[in-house]
Amino acid sequence: MSHEVLFPKSFGTMGKGEVIKAGEEKELFCRDGEGCLSHFWFGGNFKGAENTRIRYYIDGEVTPSIDMELFMGHGVGYGDQQAPWLTKFIGKVGKQNGVFNNYRIPFGENIRVTAWISKTVETDPQIWWIIRGLDGGRVSLGGVELPREARLKLHRLDDLSVNSLEEFNLCQVSREGALFQVAMSAESESLTYLEACLRLYENGEEQPLFLSSGLEDYFLGTYYFDSGKFYGDTAGLTHFDKEKGAFSAYRIHDDDPVFFKEGMRLTCRCGETEHGLVEEDAPYLDPKKTIYTVYTWVYEW
Numbered sequence: 001m002s003h004e005v006l007f008p009k010s011f012g013t014m015g016k017g018e019v020i021k022a023g024e025e026k027e028l029f030c031r032d033g034e035g036c037l038s039h040f041w042f043g044g045n046f047k048g049a050e051n052t053r054i055r056y057y058i059d060g061e062v063t064p065s066i067d068m069e070l071f072m073g074h075g076v077g078y079g080d081q082q083a084p085w086l087t088k089f090i091g092k093v094g095k096q097n098g099v100f101n102n103y104r105i106p107f108g109e110n111i112r113v114t115a116w117i118s119k120t121v122e123t124d125p126q127i128w129w130i131i132r133g134l135d136g137g138r139v140s141l142g143g144v145e146l147p148r149e150a151r152l153k154l155h156r157l158d159d160l161s162v163n164s165l166e167e168f169n170l171c172q173v174s175r176e177g178a179l180f181q182v183a184m185s186a187e188s189e190s191l192t193y194l195e196a197c198l199r200l201y202e203n204g205e206e207q208p209l210f211l212s213s214g215l216e217d218y219f220l221g222t223y224y225f226d227s228g229k230f231y232g233d234t235a236g237l238t239h240f241d242k243e244k245g246a247f248s249a250y251r252i253h254d255d256d257p258v259f260f261k262e263g264m265r266l267t268c269r270c271g272e273t274e275h276g277l278v279e280e281d282a283p284y285l286d287p288k289k290t291i292y293t294v295y296t297w298v299y300e301w
Contacts, residue, residue, distance in 0.1 A: 011035070012132035020127055023119040025055070029131045030112045036137030037105040039130065042070060042115075045096045046125035050079045053116040058151060059109045066105070066154045072295055073154075074099045077185025077248025080239040085231040089181075089252055100130075103180075103297075104139040105152050139299065141178050142257030150301040152180065157294040162270040164287045167199075170266040170296045177300040179258040179266065182218075185239065185248035188290035191224050193245075195272040195284050203262040211258070215268070219249040266296060 013029050020026045042054070054073060056066035071079060074090045076099075084093040092099045105111070113131060139146045155171035162168050170182065179200070186193065196215040199208035212218030216225050220235040225247060229237045234255060239248040271287020 008035075008134035008137050010132065010134055012039075012130070014131070015127065015129045017126045017128060019124050020115060020117050021124045022117050022121040025114050025116040026127075028113045028115055028129050030110070031133075032110045033135060034108050035111070035133050035135045036107070036139060037103070037111065037113075037131065037133040038137060039100070039102055039132040040113075041098070041100040041130040043094060043097050043128035044125055045094075046121060046123065048118055048121045049097050049125070050076070051118050051120075052127075053118075055114045055116065056105060057112040057114070058105070058107045059111075064114075066152065067156070068154055068295065070099060072183060072185065072248075072293060074101055075181075075183040075236060075248065075250025076238045077183075077293065078239045078241075078246060080248065082229065082238065085236075087231055087236065088233040089254070090250065091231075103152065104137070105133075106137070106139055106146075106148075106150060108149070141180065141254055141259075141299070144257065144259075146178065146299055147301045150177070150299045153298050153300050155296040155298065157292060160292045160294075162290050162292060164271055164289065165269060165273070165283050167267050167269045168292075170198075170268055170294050171298060172263075172265045173260075173298055173300055174263045175300050176259075176261050177264070177298050178260070179253050179264075179296075180299055181250060181252045181295075181297040182266075183248070183250040183295040183297075184215075184219075185246070185293045186215075186290050187244060187246040188288045189245055190286070190288045191242065191245050192285040192287040193271045193290040194224050194247075195287065196269040197272055199267045200258065200260070201265040201267070202260045203264070208267070214272070216247075219251050221249070268292075268294075 050071035052070040055064040194215045198211040274284045
């Protein structure tokens with residue numbers, strides 16, 4: 001007795017050398033129905049390409065739930081042009097551009113993807129892109145299939161100035177969900193802000209789940225990123241300038257899933273006390289005021 005095997009149907013599009021005007025939001029892709037995007041690639045050799053805004057309008061949204069600058073959306077800060085490198089989820093292969101991701105972005109009714117070029121770009125550049133997905137495709141993390149109603153949301157902090165030992169929210173979610181990725185860039189006169197621990201408070205609890213013993217530890221580095229840049233499926237250091245006290249990195253929670261119920265609050269501190277206790281007053285190694293940009297990606301349902 002034979003059994004028919006049902007496979008999702010693939011869909012996609014591409015753009016080849018199309019011109020987009022500075023300050024214009026251009027539609028790259030639109031599709032009705034239920035499905036899941038699975039691949040995105042973007043190319044364009046022009047000054048300021050890293051600041052191109054890619055926006056995903058899901059299920060009729062007027063304000064996109066995903067609105068990312070091109071490079072930070074792929075874990076790269078400070079316009080770092082290091083290439084080639086590629087991982088399971090993200091990569092940058094071109095000297096000037098050629099970034100890609102394999103983020104699973106589900107939708108239930110429709111999806112629209114656009115690109116917006118900054119008004120500061122001096123010319124109307126040519127761009128190239130590839131977008132692909134699956135009709136009826138689903139998302140899984142750590143081998144766990146997410147509910148059909150799960151949607152990927154991007155929570156952003158841009159150029160946030162934080163004082164020594166201040167604890168600040170990376171995101172706050174009121175529903176069930178799963179943390180997918182954190183990408184961060186930060187800069188200070190001292191690297192001692194890297195002593196910070198990431199904390200996840202579930203369901204309004206006062207005691208957190210610690211996600212790291214230090215900030216560079218969260219991104220799987222050690223001793224203030226003493227080995228320099230690296231790129232892996234779970235984490236990577238995409239920019240590091242020790243003299244300027246600056247770094248950018250990404251951490252992806254696929255093989256290391258973080259699920260939560262009834263909401264959560266994800267926080268970071270600017271530096272830390274010696275043992276990571278909030279009630280202690282004495283800072284460890286005297287962290288300085290730090291500027292952060294953070295992209296926190298969360299599946300919510």
